Amino acid sequence: MRAEVLMYDGIAEMDALLTFDVLARARLMGVDVSPVLVTPDGSPEVTGCYGTRFGGLVRWDPSRADALLVAGGWDVDVIEASSLPARLRAYKEQAGPRLLLGGIDSGAVLFGAAGLIDGRPATTYRFDMEYLAKWADVIDARIVDDGDLVTSGSGWLAGLDLALYLVAERLGAPHVAVEIEGRIGHDRRGTVWRR
Structure with a gap:
């Protein structure tokens, strides 16, 4: 699985x-997963919501990705001031139905703004529900699994929860x-909701 972890200005680091x-560690332990930090426009650097600068990033590639994992950040600002929701929608259209969308905490809000989860079950950060x-x-629920959409809403540790769930349930390890x-x-805990 090529798992593209989206990076953008304002992301929750x-x-x-x-x-x-977690996905990189799983790869080192023999799991067939390749996590990649990507940007939608090929920008090699972004700045997180707390000012952390990240470099060495690559352009996302919907033709190769099996999963697009999107974290939240300063969501309202990102949704209202950028083209990210439209880009997410175009990415999903290019990748097609095989693409797994993973919403990390309030990343599900970005999928919502992109029109990718209309009426579907999902979870998010408690304050964004x-x-x-x-x-x-x-x-x-801590994890909501709706087939090609998996969301995690466990707060600041949602990234751990989503990745551990994917390793155990989607990657068969x-x-x-x-x-x-x-x-x-960190032990997985809490409710997992599946359709």
Whole structure:
């Protein structure tokens, strides 16, 4: 699985990097996953919501990606002041139905603004649930798995939860997920909602 973790100006640093870290560790442990930090426009650098600068990024590639994992950040600002929602919609159209969308915490809000989850079950950061309800059927669960859409709304550790879920359930390596949990001192818990 080529898992593209989207980076953009205003992203919540921890959400994106925790997801990337778990998937990179799983790859080192023999799981068939290739996490890549990407930008929609090929910009090699972005600045996170707390001012952290990230470099060495590559342009996203919907023709090669199996999953697009999107974290939140300063969502309202990003939605109202950028073309990111429209770009997300175009990316999904190019990639087609095989693409797994992963919403990390309030990343689900960006999918909503892009028109990618209309009426579908999803979860998000607790403080964004009312906002997400404009587009989605909000489920109060730690993970919501709706086939080609998996969202995690567990707060600041949502990146860990989403990535561990993908390793165990989508990549067929629950033993690796358990070992990574032990290494990072974080156990999966809470409700998983599946259609």
